[in-house]
Amino acid sequence: MKLKKLKWPSKKNRSAAPGHLRKPSRIMDYDEAVTVATCLREQEGRDELFNDLVTPLKDRVKTPGELAEALANHEKAVAIYTRVVEREGAVPLTKFLAISLNVRGNALVALGKLPEALASYAKAIAIYTRLVDQQGREDVADNLGISLNNRGLTLWDLGKHAEAIADYDKAVAIYTRWVEEEGREYLAKNFARSLHIRGKALSALGKSAEALADYDKAIAIYTRLVERDHCTYLRNGLAMSLNNRGNALRDLGKHAEAIASYDKAVAIYTRLVEEEGREHLVNHLALSLRNRAEIHLWQSPQDLAPSRLRKAVALVH
Numbered sequence: 001m002k003l004k005k006l007k008w009p010s011k012k013n014r015s016a017a018p019g020h021l022r023k024p025s026r027i028m029d030y031d032e033a034v035t036v037a038t039c040l041r042e043q044e045g046r047d048e049l050f051n052d053l054v055t056p057l058k059d060r061v062k063t064p065g066e067l068a069e070a071l072a073n074h075e076k077a078v079a080i081y082t083r084v085v086e087r088e089g090a091v092p093l094t095k096f097l098a099i100s101l102n103v104r105g106n107a108l109v110a111l112g113k114l115p116e117a118l119a120s121y122a123k124a125i126a127i128y129t130r131l132v133d134q135q136g137r138e139d140v141a142d143n144l145g146i147s148l149n150n151r152g153l154t155l156w157d158l159g160k161h162a163e164a165i166a167d168y169d170k171a172v173a174i175y176t177r178w179v180e181e182e183g184r185e186y187l188a189k190n191f192a193r194s195l196h197i198r199g200k201a202l203s204a205l206g207k208s209a210e211a212l213a214d215y216d217k218a219i220a221i222y223t224r225l226v227e228r229d230h231c232t233y234l235r236n237g238l239a240m241s242l243n244n245r246g247n248a249l250r251d252l253g254k255h256a257e258a259i260a261s262y263d264k265a266v267a268i269y270t271r272l273v274e275e276e277g278r279e280h281l282v283n284h285l286a287l288s289l290r291n292r293a294e295i296h297l298w299q300s301p302q303d304l305a306p307s308r309l310r311k312a313v314a315l316v317h
Contacts, residue, residue, distance in 0.1 A: 064111070071107040078104055078120075095140055098127035102147045105154070114154050121151035132174075141178050142187050145171040149197055156201060165205075168198035172214075189234060192221035196241050203244065208251040215245035236281060239268035243288045255295050262292035 081097035084090040101124035108117035128144035131137040152167030175191035178184040199214035222238035225231040246261035269285035272278045 212248040
């Protein structure tokens with residue numbers, strides 16, 4: 001089988017940066033869909049499969065029927081890649097088999113099929129790990145980190161907290177190596193995301209001091225990317241980490257520092273919601289306002305906390 005030269009889709013065919021954390025109704029990122037489908041079209045001449053994979057993902061998938069249809073299409077992609085890689089020896093396509101497995105895992109999560117999703121993530125992780133560890137494939141390090149986080153989130157949802165933390169630790173270790181030691185700054189945003197995910201898990205387990213360390217590091221990265229590199233699309237991630245940092249500080253009894261962190265989160269969300277019209281973030285703004293008001297209420301019940309609580313409530317009604 002003669003393989004054609006593989007190329008990533010051009011920038012104009014790729015969407016903006018993905019959301020901060022996995023959304024159950026969004027089975028994959030549009031740019032990743034284009035990557036998978038483009039390579040399938042090049043190798044198989046399957047224009048109809050390209051459309052089946054990409055078109056439903058231009059907007060967020062909403063209904064169970066649409067999710068099931070999308071999953072069926074990703075099953076086709078996995079089947080094709082499995083055939084050409086394992087049976088026909090198309091080794092250069094191994095990465096894309098792993099991408100398809102990860103994407104299928106996301107679709108299974110969206111449909112609530114968590115054990116099946118774990119199996120799909122595990123296969124993707126095994127391939128990525130082999131490519132990174134045995135072949136030194138820097139280009140798939142990010143994919144490995146993403147798949148580890150996806151499996152960790154799924155394990156967490158299944159109540160397997162220790163296993164989830166282990167996956168988060170592996171993801172953070174990967175990004176620590178490639179960003180801090182190797183200087184691969186293009187991986188920094190997913191490094192920050194991984195730290196945030198692990199921080200949330202540690203907070204939920206009552207490990208507030210460890211969570212705070214992760215949030216501090218994530219905030220430093222997000223701040224650098226937003227202020228120095230003008231990655232304004234990451235402001236939501238920055239605000240989310242600031243809010244959760246406030247929670248960790250609150251749990252540690254450091255109320256003044258918690259309020260300062262909430263203040264920064266509120267300022268960012270206020271701009272995003274009230275000045276830029278990003279209404280989908282209104283609940284995030286309300287949450288940060290409520291968190292800040294609750295501390296004020298504990299400290300000085302007669303102060304401004306009741307009015308701040310009313311503002312938070314008003315935002316979500």
